[in-house]
Amino acid sequence: MLQPSDQDLWFVPLGGTGEIGMNLNLYGHNASWLMVDCGVSFDEPLQPPYLNGEVRESPQATRHSVVAPKPDFIAKQKDALAGIVITHAHEDHLGAIPYLWERFKKPIYTTAFTAEVLRRKLARSKLLNKVPIIEVSSGETHQIGPFSVKWLAITHSLPEPFALKITTDVGTVLHTADWKMDANPITGQPFDNQLYKALAKENILALVGDSTNAPKPGFSVSERNCYDGLLNTIAPLRGRVVVGCFGSNIARLISLARVAKNTKRYFGLYGRSLLNMYSIAKQQGIWPTDLEVADPSHLGYLPPNEVLAVATGSQGERNAALSRLAMDTFPHLQLEKxxxxxFSSIIIPGNEESVRKLNEAFRAKGISVRHSEDSPLPIHASGHPCAEELKLMYHWVKPQIAIPVHGEAMHLQAHANIARECGITKFYVGRNGDLYRLAPQPSIRRQVIPVGRIPLGVD
Incomplete structure (x- = not known):
């Protein structure tokens, strides 16, 4: 069994590198492993549709509702697994825990909001009282086996996202997870650049970082600007307004609730994930007390100009609220000409056809459809850094090595090009199953670890 020595520091992605979604990362040192995130993707085939930038998926490929990285490599040596860290509450970072945890049976370290999201998932799978969850606060450091892990506050599109500073006897890594530089977030504190500038003095060996928006120039849009765009887009409309967005985007839900209040509309949520996230935000004291959410069954009785609803299914998922609204099979609301x-979201690669069919179904009924890509005003704000944000991070942190993750081949290469422009002389563009040797001698060994995808039962 492949095992790191006390002189080694390794990085091994089992999921999320060479693809977007289902993140599962391992760090190896001194005969021990640390798992960072354990996520899923939805409506995917078991063969990756993208490999080295090329579309490989056959139209006949069987797609599965929920898919996770194959965990065999670490499950077979679970005694060497020191613990599991979850960086934030998005499905592609924690969604596989209820399905895979019994293969590891190790404690999970995360913050309060993410812990509550996870507990509710575990309750549905009857694992709630079996999984030890250790809650961590911003700035805390925990010793997990030979890994000293410090939680560094960062900004993203939901409460309590964190980067990790992972320190070992042979080197320190900054694992950014998902992030952006947002000076005006709707939830949480603004991005603290001093926190990351201070890392330049700590001789960071490697930065393992988000590549999703690396090909895009400039800076990402602030959630505050997105609120302004949504308000100015919705204010002139006279009919019902339904907004599709990702269920876990609490910041966007708060923005839309404020838009509803300012445009004198009633605000409702359609979809289990939206209602669950709203409930958690209220429980954790994150949801503003002045923003009311109407009973979703009441919206259908109101005049059209008084309705603003948010619905799940922005990627065209079958049986989600948006698809049922398009097919007139939703029980609480019917849309009309x-x-x-x-769509306060982007189209995730691979979902173009399902979203196209959804658009056609709405337009056939005389319903206006507007996507963020086609809007003159910002109605969606990505939670990931664009090129200038990546450049600033590299100038501040000054790592010796750049490891692009969280993206397909084109995103990883664009990230590597940015790192090179910033004077980083060592960077490795790889994919799931590669062994990144960070210490003692940096190198990458290609495809030495068996990886794959497994379908998961839907709870």
């Missing part, structure tokens, strides 16, 4: 559907 003169209504508007806004």
């Amino acid at each position: 003169g209504d508007t559907v806004l």
